[in-house]
Amino acid sequence: AFQETPLLLSDGIFDVTRRYNADTNPNKANLGQGSYRHDNGETWILPSVRMAKEAIADCDHEYLAVAGLKSLRDEVEKLVLGNTAAFKEGRVASVQSLSGSGALMLAGLTLKTSNTNIKTIYITDPTWPPHDLIFRSQGFEVRTLPYYKDHSFDFEAYMDVLKQAESTSAVVLHACAHNPTGCDPTRDQWRQIASVIRERGIFPIFDAAYLGFNTGSVDEDAWAIRYFIDDLGLEAGLCLSFAKSMGLYGERVGLVAFVTQTPDTARAVFTVLEVAQRGTVSTPPAYGAHIANAILGTRTIAEQWERDLITMSSRIRGMKQKLYDELVRLQTPGDWSHIVKATGMFAYLGLTLAQVEYLEAKHHIYMAKTSRISVAGLNDSNIGYFARVLDQTVRE
Ligand code: LMR
Numbered sequence: 001a002f003q004e005t006p007l008l009l010s011d012g013i014f015d016v017t018r019r020y021n022a023d024t025n026p027n028k029a030n031l032g033q034g035s036y037r038h039d040n041g042e043t044w045i046l047p048s049v050r051m052a053k054e055a056i057a058d059c060d061h062e063y064l065a066v067a068g069l070k071s072l073r074d075e076v077e078k079l080v081l082g083n084t085a086a087f088k089e090g091r092v093a094s095v096q097s098l099s100g101s102g103a104l105m106l107a108g109l110t111l112k113t114s115n116t117n118i119k120t121i122y123i124t125d126p127t128w129p130p131h132d133l134i135f136r137s138q139g140f141e142v143r144t145l146p147y148y149k150d151h152s153f154d155f156e157a158y159m160d161v162l163k164q165a166e167s168t169s170a171v172v173l174h175a176c177a178h179n180p181t182g183c184d185p186t187r188d189q190w191r192q193i194a195s196v197i198r199e200r201g202i203f204p205i206f207d208a209a210y211l212g213f214n215t216g217s218v219d220e221d222a223w224a225i226r227y228f229i230d231d232l233g234l235e236a237g238l239c240l241s242f243a244k245s246m247g248l249y250g251e252r253v254g255l256v257a258f259v260t261q262t263p264d265t266a267r268a269v270f271t272v273l274e275v276a277q278r279g280t281v282s283t284p285p286a287y288g289a290h291i292a293n294a295i296l297g298t299r300t301i302a303e304q305w306e307r308d309l310i311t312m313s314s315r316i317r318g319m320k321q322k323l324y325d326e327l328v329r330l331q332t333p334g335d336w337s338h339i340v341k342a343t344g345m346f347a348y349l350g351l352t353l354a355q356v357e358y359l360e361a362k363h364h365i366y367m368a369k370t371s372r373i374s375v376a377g378l379n380d381s382n383i384g385y386f387a388r389v390l391d392q393t394v395r396e
Contacts, residue, residue, distance in 0.1 A: 012129060013368055020366040028364035029382045031373040034179070034345045035249055036312050039379045044312070046247045048305035052294035055301065059290045066274050066282070068096020068255075069289040075296035076240060076255045080211065080222050084230040086259045093270035094257035095277050096284040100209040100241030101130050103256035104172075107205055107237045108138045109276040110258065111170060114269060118203055122162070122171040126370060128179045131172055131207070145171070151338035151350060153183040159196065167201030170237075175208035176221040177344025180372035184343050190224045194232055204228055205237040213245045214344050216310040229259050242292050244345065245309060251288025312376075319378045320347060326387035332394055346372050355393050363389040 010018075016032030038044040067073065073094050081087040097103035111118045121135040125144035136142045146157040165171065173193070178184055185193060197204050206225050212218040228234045241254040256273065260266045277284070295301045320340050327336045339347045351359075351371035359365040365386060367373045378386060 016366050016368060019360070023364055023366075025364040027382075027385055029366065029377055029386060031365060031367040031375075031377040031386075034244065034374045034376070036244065036247055036316075036345070036376045037379065039315060041377075041379050041381065044247055046305065046308040046312075048295050048301050048308050049246060049248065049291060051301045051304055052291045052298075055294045055298060056290045059286075061286065063283050064096070064286045064289060066095070066278050067270070068277075068284045069286070069293055071297060072096060072253075072289050072293040073255060075293060077257065079218060079296060080208070080225065080238065080240065081229065081257075081259070084226060084259075085233075086229055090263040091260050091266050092257055093260065093266040093273060094238075094255050095270070095273045096289055097239070097254040097256045097277075098252040098281055098284060099243050099254040100207060100239055101134065102252065102281065102284070103239035103241065103254045104130070104134050104205075104207065105138075105280065106256045106273060106276050107239055107258075108135050108140065109280070110256075110269065110272050111203070111237070112138060112140075113276065114272050116203070117168050118170050120166065120169040121205075122165055122169055122202075124158075124172070124174070124178070126180055127172070127174075128207070143169075147178070148181050148183065148348070151183075151335075151348070152341075153178075153181070153185060153189070155185065155189050159192065162193065162196050162202075163200070165200055165202050170203035170205050171197065172205050172207055173224065175206045175211065175225050176223075177210035177214040177346075179209070179344065180346050180368065180370055181348045182342025182344050182346050183338075183348075185224075187223065187227075190227060194228050194234070197228075198232060198234060203237070204234060205239065207239050209239075209241040210244055210344050211240065212309045213313060216306075216313040218245075218309075235260055242288070246292060246295065246305070247312075248288045248291060251291065252285055253288035253292050316345060316375050319375050319383065322380075322383050323347075323375070323378060323387060326383065327391065330387060330391045332387075332391040334394060342375075345374055345376055347375055348372050349390075351393070358396070359389060359393055363393070365389060 020030040120141045122143050122145050123131040124147035145161045211221045214221045236259050238257040243249045258269045295305050324340045349371040356371050
C-alpha cells in the first residue's frame with residue numbers, strides 16, 4: 001500500500017532540537033524551539049507549578065469529560081473574557097484542547113461542521129508552520145497575508161490583501177507576540193484590522209499562545225481579543241495554550257473557545273466542539289489540566305503565577321537588550337534595533353540561510369532557518385559568545 005508514499009521533510013523547528021541534542025560541543029546553544037530556559041540555561045519549573053503540583057498531589061487518573069475539566073474551562077474563560085459582555089451573557093462555548101495546536105485543530109473542525117460556509121483561512125507570511133499544516137489538512141484553502149518587511153510589520157501590504165478577503169474566509173490573528181517575527185500591530189493598527197474584518201464579514205480566529213508571557217500581564221496581552229469581542233461585539237474563535245505561560249510544554253493544556261452572538265448558538269457550538277473532540281482525541285489529558293486549574297483557581301498560587309510571568313518576560317526582555325547592546329559595542333554592521341523592539345519569546349534576526357547554516361556548522365548555534373531566535377535560549381554565560389560569533393558571521 002505504501003509504494004508511492006512520498007518522503008516528507010521533518011518539522012523544521014523540532015529538527016533543530018534534534019541536531020542540537022546530537023551536538024557534543026560545549027559552546028552549543030539552542031535558539032530554535034520556543035521553550036523558556038532560565039538564566040542557568042535549564043528548563044524552569046515555575047514556582048507556581050510546584051505549588052499547584054503539591055496542591056493536587058492526590059488527584060486521581062480518571063478520564064476527564066470530553067469537554068475537559070469544567071472548572072479549568074470556567075477559570076480560563078474568566079481569565080481571558082471575564083469582564084466581557086459575551087462571558088457574562090453566556091455566549092462563550094469552550095472545550096479543553098491539546099494545547100494551542102489542538103485548539104486550532106478543533107477550531108478548524110468546528111468551522112467545517114457548523115455550516116459556517118468558511119472555505120478559506122488566511123494566515124500570515126511568515127507564520128508558525130502548523131497553521132498551514134492544520135488547516136490545509138482539514139481541506140481549507142489556505143492563503144497568506146504578507147506580514148513582514150524591513151524588520152517590521154508590513155501593515156500596508158497586509159491590509160491590501162485583507163481588504164480582498166471574502167466573507168467565506170477566516171483569518172488567524174496572533175493575539176500578541178507574533179510568531180516568528182515578534183512584530184505586533186499597534187493598537188491603532190488593530191482597530192483598523194478589526195474594522196476591515198467587521199466590514200467584510202471575515203471570521204477572526206485568535207491564536208493566543210503567549211497571553212501573559214509577552215508583557216507579564218494577561219490583561220495587557222489580551223487587549224486585541226477584548227477589543228474585537230467586547231468593544232466591537234464580534235464573534236471570534238480563541239485558541240489558547242498554557243505551554244509557554246505556565247511552562248507546561250509536554251502536558252498539552254489549552255482551550256478552544258468560540259464567542260457567539262447568542263447563548264443558544266453557544267450551546268449548539270459547544271456540542272459541535274464536543275463531537276470534534278470525541279472524534280479526534282476523545283478526551284483531553286488530565287494532569288496538566290489539574291495543574292493549570294489549581295493555579296488559576298487558588299488565589300495564592302495565581303498570585304505566584306503572576307510573579308512567574310513577570311520573571312520570565314523580564315528575563316527575555318533583558319536578554320534582548322543585552323544582545324543589542326553587545327552588537328552595538330562590537331559595531332556589528334547593520335541596524336539591530338529590531339531585536340529590542342520584538343515582542344515575545346523570539347527575535348527575527350534577518351540573516352541569510354547561508355549565515356544560519358554557517359552559525360550552526362561552525363559555531364554550534366542552532367536556530368530556525370528563517371533566522372528566528374528563541375531569546376530564552378540566551379543567558380549571561382552564552383550571550384557574549386553568541387554576539388561574537390554573530391558579529392563574525394555577519395562580517396564574513
Ligand atoms: C515554537 O514556535 O518554537 C514553539 O511554539 C514550539 C512549536 O511547537 O513549534
